[in-house]
Amino acid sequence: MIEFQHVHKSYNNGFIALKDINLKIEQGEYVAVIGLSGAGKSTLIRCINRMHDITDGSLQVNGVEVSTLKGQEIRTLRRGIGMIFQSFNLVSRMSALKNVLVSFVPDMPFWRKALGIFTKQQKIEALEALDQMKILDKSFTRVDQLSGGQQQRVALARTLAQKPQIILADEPVASLDPVTAQQVMSDFQRINEELNMTIIMNIHHVELALEYATRVIGIRNGEIVYDGPASAVTENVLNHIYNGKLKEELTMV
Numbered sequence: 001m002i003e004f005q006h007v008h009k010s011y012n013n014g015f016i017a018l019k020d021i022n023l024k025i026e027q028g029e030y031v032a033v034i035g036l037s038g039a040g041k042s043t044l045i046r047c048i049n050r051m052h053d054i055t056d057g058s059l060q061v062n063g064v065e066v067s068t069l070k071g072q073e074i075r076t077l078r079r080g081i082g083m084i085f086q087s088f089n090l091v092s093r094m095s096a097l098k099n100v101l102v103s104f105v106p107d108m109p110f111w112r113k114a115l116g117i118f119t120k121q122q123k124i125e126a127l128e129a130l131d132q133m134k135i136l137d138k139s140f141t142r143v144d145q146l147s148g149g150q151q152q153r154v155a156l157a158r159t160l161a162q163k164p165q166i167i168l169a170d171e172p173v174a175s176l177d178p179v180t181a182q183q184v185m186s187d188f189q190r191i192n193e194e195l196n197m198t199i200i201m202n203i204h205h206v207e208l209a210l211e212y213a214t215r216v217i218g219i220r221n222g223e224i225v226y227d228g229p230a231s232a233v234t235e236n237v238l239n240h241i242y243n244g245k246l247k248e249e250l251t252m253v
C-alpha cells in the first residue's frame with residue numbers, strides 16, 4: 001500500500017507544488033492522475049520513488065517511510081517500483097533484448113557488469129518479459145527500428161523483468177498516435193489485472209484515463225480535488241479539476 005499523510009512539497013525556489021496530500025492506494029489499483037499542466041501530477045508520482053523529496057508529512061510504501069531513506073535503501077525502494085516515461089528511455093542502438101537485460105545490471109557483481117555477461121536465467125527472464133508484452137519476435141531488433149508503441153512495450157518489458165509491485169508512469173502515451181495509445185493503455189490494464197501490479201499514471205488524455213483506469217485522482221494547484229472511481233467522473237467533476245479549462249487542455253494534447 002502507498003499512503004500519503006499530510007504531504008507537502010515545496011521546490012527550492014519556494015514554489016509549493018503539493019499541499020496537504022492525503023491518499024491511500026492499495027496493491028493492485030490502476031490509478032490515473034489528471035489535472036491541468038503544472039497542477040502537480042509529476043511531482044506527486046515522483047515523490048513515491050524519491051525522485052523528489054517531500055517537504056513535510058509522511059509518505060509510506062508498504063509500511064516503509066520513504067522520506068527518511070538513504071543511499072542503498074533508496075535503491076532498494078526503487079527496485080520495487082518500475083518507472084515508465086513518455087520518452088521510453090531506451091538505449092536506441094541496442095536490441096530490445098539487451099534493453100531488457102539492462103534491468104538486471106544493478107544487482108550484478110562488478111565483474112559481470114564490467115564484462116556485460118548475463119546469466120542464462122537472466123536471458124530467459126528477459127525473453128519471458130518480452131513475451132509477456134507480446135513483442136518476443138522483436139527481441140533482436142534494434143529499438144530505434146521499432147515503432148513508438150513497440151518501444152513503449154520494450155520499456156514495459158524492461159520494467160516487468162525488474163518484477164516490481166508498483167509501476168509509476170509519467171505521461172506514457174503522450175507521444176503515441178491515438179490507436180497505439182489505446183494499445184499501450186490496454187497493455188497496462190493487462191499487467192494490472194494479470195499480475196496485480198499497482199499502476200499510477202499521469203495522463204493528459206482524459207478519455208483514455210476514464211476508459212482504462214479504475215480510480216481517478218484529480219489535482220488542481222497542488223491539491224487533490226477529486227478522488228474516486230473513474231465511472232463516477234462527470235462533466236462537472238472534470239470542470240472542477242480543470243478549473244473550467246478542459247477544452248483548452250484537450251486542444252493541447
Ligand SMILES: Nc1ncnc2c1ncn2[C@@H]1O[C@H](COP(=O)(O)OP(=O)(O)OP(=O)(O)O)[C@@H](O)[C@H]1O
Pocket residue numbers: 011012013015017035036037038039040041042043044202
Ligand atoms: N524543479 C522545480 N523547481 C521549481 N518549480 C518546479 C520544479 N519542478 C516543477 N515545478 C513547478 O511545480 C508545479 C508542478 O509541476 P509538475 O511537473 O508536477 O506538474 P504537472 O501537473 O505534472 O504538469 P505537466 O502536465 O505539464 O507535466 C509547476 O508549476 C512547475 O512549474
